[in-house]
Amino acid sequence: MPFTPLHFGPGLALNAAAPRAVNWPAFCLANIIIDVEPAYFILTHNPPLHRTMHTLGGATLAFGATVLAWTLIRRGGKRAQVPNWGDWRGENQRAVWLGALLGAYSHVVLDAFLYSEMRLLWPLGEGNPLLGVVSFATVYLFCVLMWGVGLGWWCVRWAKRALA
Template identity: 30%
Template sequence: MPFTPFHMGPGILIKSLLQGSFSLMVFGWAQIVMDIQPLIVLLSGEGHLHGFSHTYVGASLLTVFAGLSGKYLSELGLKVLKLDFTSAINISWIVAFVSAFIGCFSHVVIDSVMHSDMRPFYPFISNNDLLGIISVSTLHKICLYSGLVGAIVFYGVSYVKQKT
């Protein structure tokens, strides 16, 4: 299903570890960008559900788009929401692109494990060796638990920083 929140779990964990060197908002935007093509297929009934956008070639192109647009959208969102956990409203270009890259490529990996129509290495290889490597239930648990652990670590680090 497009826009699944399970993709955010690993992003929350990565944010907790990298702190200001990672933008969870750009990462989240990359998740949405990745699922625009499947959403169009679902709405129109035409096309391949996990098509070109869910290949590593497609993810590379979408990384550029998500990094460029996500930097500005995230900065605007932080200003509007007045959320500033990193002490800087400005997101550097490197942080934007690293966050978009991790977002797009992790999306392909996670979806490759659970969707039989995925061809992540297309046009070079047509098979999907990650399919079923773990159960969908286990994959969902990993995503959920990584988000919970990430939230605990993030707020734990923030609490310790505040006390020192």
């Protein structure tokens, strides 16, 4: 998708449903890491845009990079005495891992429906068996709806706490 934040919707819905199980910032960071590659190729006018990071192997690299970044930020933030807004220091490591994993793999799967240049199965193979299985409109609508579901769920949760 040409607009990375669309990918954040499914993660927001998952986090709203299971806030202690799925870390949304890790989900988002994995997506951003993957889309650095096409951003670079857009800026350098060098197609194809979806190369290594938009594969199963690339998703695995993005997952690892996200977990590593989160670990370094957590350690550095403690040393630098960064405020603990949102209790980011107390975040469950398993939730970070799951958020990063779901973020990375959902990104390449959603994009695989859309882009013929992708080699989804690399390094296991060269093909993209998901191309065209779901339309552009369906993928975009799904992501936007997941934004709505996630935001709605969080608003209901917030309202219940405010009224309690």
